[in-house]
Amino acid sequence: MRLRPAVAAFVSSLSIASAAVAADVVTVQQGGVGRWTGLAAKECGIYGKRYAAVDAVCYYPVDIRAKPGVHAIALWDQDGRKHAGTLRVEKADFPDVQMTLPDTLDRYLHISNDDLARAKRERAAVGKIIGGTLDAPSFSLPLAAPTASLPKSEDDFGSLRTFDAEHRSLHSGRDYPVPGGNTVKAVADGKVVLAGEQFFSGNSVFVDHGDGLVSMNFHLSSIAVKDGDVVKRGQVLGKIGATGRATGPHLHLGIRWLGKRVDPALLLASPNALPSVADSPTEAQRKIDKAESREPPEKDDVDDEG
CATH class of the missing domain: 2.60.40 (Immunoglobulin-like)
Known part of the structure; x- marks a missing residue:
C-alpha cells in the first residue's frame, strides 16, 4: 500500500x-x-x-x-x-545573590566615563585571547590546585549578583577564600597571554594551556609573570589580594574551554x-x-x- x-x-x-x-x-x-x-x-x-x-x-x-x-x-x-x-x-539552577559594596568600592557602581572607556578597552583585549589556541594540550586532568591549600569555594559559580540593587553581574568563575599574601600557582603548563591590572578583576593573569583551555586568576595583590612567559604547572603567578572589585582577599579562578565558561571546580576534581x-x-x-x-x-x- x-x-x-x-x-x-x-x-x-x-x-x-x-x-x-x-x-x-x-x-x-x-x-x-x-x-x-x-x-x-x-x-x-x-x-x-x-x-x-x-x-x-x-x-x-x-x-x-x-x-x-x-x-x-x-x-x-x-x-x-x-x-x-x-x-x-x-x-x-544558579542562585541570585544580593550584595552590598562598601563605600570604598563606590567607583564600581557609579562608573565614570573614563573608567567605562577603560573597561571597554580591557574587554576588547581579553576578547582576543579568551577563546584560547588549538595548539596541542599542555595539560592533563585534573588540573593542579592554584594554591597550596585550597579551601572550599563559595557555591557561587553561575550566580547572578546584584550589587546595591543597581548593578547585575554573572559570576562565571569561583571565589576561593584564600588569605591575602598566599601564592597563586599555574594549574597547568602554558603561556601567559595577558598579565596586568584590569578595572573590574584587578591584577589578573590569563594563561593559555592549549586545546582551547584558558585559566584566569583575578584580584591578585602582585603579579610574578609577564605577557609571553612560558610557565610550568605549579609555577607561581602572583599572590592573593583584593584588587579590583573585591570586598576582601580571595582568589577568583575562571576557566574558558573552547571559549565556553565552565565551572573550574569540575576540572580540579577527578575527571x-x-x-x-x-x-x-x-x-x-x-x-x-x-x-x-x-x-x-x-x-x-x-x-x-x-
Missing part, C-alpha cells in the same frame, strides 16, 4: 528520530563538561571545531549560558575512524566524575527533538567579575 505524503513524512521522521536516539548521548548541565570514554581518542569535535583529545579522552565543554538543546559531537579514534554522538544541554557517553546508556532512550541546535551569541561578562 502506498502511503500518503503526510504519513510517509511522519514515518520518515520516526526513522530519523530512531537513528538519533540510537546514537551515543551524554547529558551535561550548563557550565559543565562532558566526556567520551570507552574509545581511545585522538581528536574531538563540537561547535564546528576539531581539537586534540586530552590523554586519549574527548571532553566537551558547555557554556554557562548555553541554550538547552542538543549538539552533534564527534570522536576520531587512534586509527582515524570517526564516531558520531550527541550532547544534550540541560538547564542548571571520572564528569558525565560520559559511556555512563549514560539510558539517555539513548530519551526522545531527541532536534538533530542539532546552535547556541545564540553568549553574553560575555569576563570583564565584570569579582
Whole structure:
C-alpha cells in the first residue's frame, strides 16, 4: 500500500528520530563538561571545531549560558575512524545573590566615563585571547590546585549578583577564600597571554594551556609573570589580594574551554566524575527533538567579575 505524503513524512521522521536516539548521548548541565570514554581518542569535535583529545579522552565543554538543546559531537579514534554522538544541554539552577559594596568600592557602581572607556578597552583585549589556541594540550586532568591549600569555594559559580540593587553581574568563575599574601600557582603548563591590572578583576593573569583551555586568576595583590612567559604547572603567578572589585582577599579562578565558561571546580576534581557517553546508556532512550541546535551569541561578562 502506498502511503500518503503526510504519513510517509511522519514515518520518515520516526526513522530519523530512531537513528538519533540510537546514537551515543551524554547529558551535561550548563557550565559543565562532558566526556567520551570507552574509545581511545585522538581528536574531538563540537561547535564546528576539531581539537586534540586530552590523554586519549574527548571532553566537551558547555557554556554557562548555553541554550538547552542538543549538539552533534564527534570522536576520531587512534586509527582515524570517526564516531558520531550527541550532547544534550540541560538547564542548571544558579542562585541570585544580593550584595552590598562598601563605600570604598563606590567607583564600581557609579562608573565614570573614563573608567567605562577603560573597561571597554580591557574587554576588547581579553576578547582576543579568551577563546584560547588549538595548539596541542599542555595539560592533563585534573588540573593542579592554584594554591597550596585550597579551601572550599563559595557555591557561587553561575550566580547572578546584584550589587546595591543597581548593578547585575554573572559570576562565571569561583571565589576561593584564600588569605591575602598566599601564592597563586599555574594549574597547568602554558603561556601567559595577558598579565596586568584590569578595572573590574584587578591584577589578573590569563594563561593559555592549549586545546582551547584558558585559566584566569583575578584580584591578585602582585603579579610574578609577564605577557609571553612560558610557565610550568605549579609555577607561581602572583599572590592573593583584593584588587579590583573585591570586598576582601580571595582568589577568583575562571576557566574558558573552547571559549565556553565552565565551572573550574569540575576540572580540579577527578575527571571520572564528569558525565560520559559511556555512563549514560539510558539517555539513548530519551526522545531527541532536534538533530542539532546552535547556541545564540553568549553574553560575555569576563570583564565584570569579582
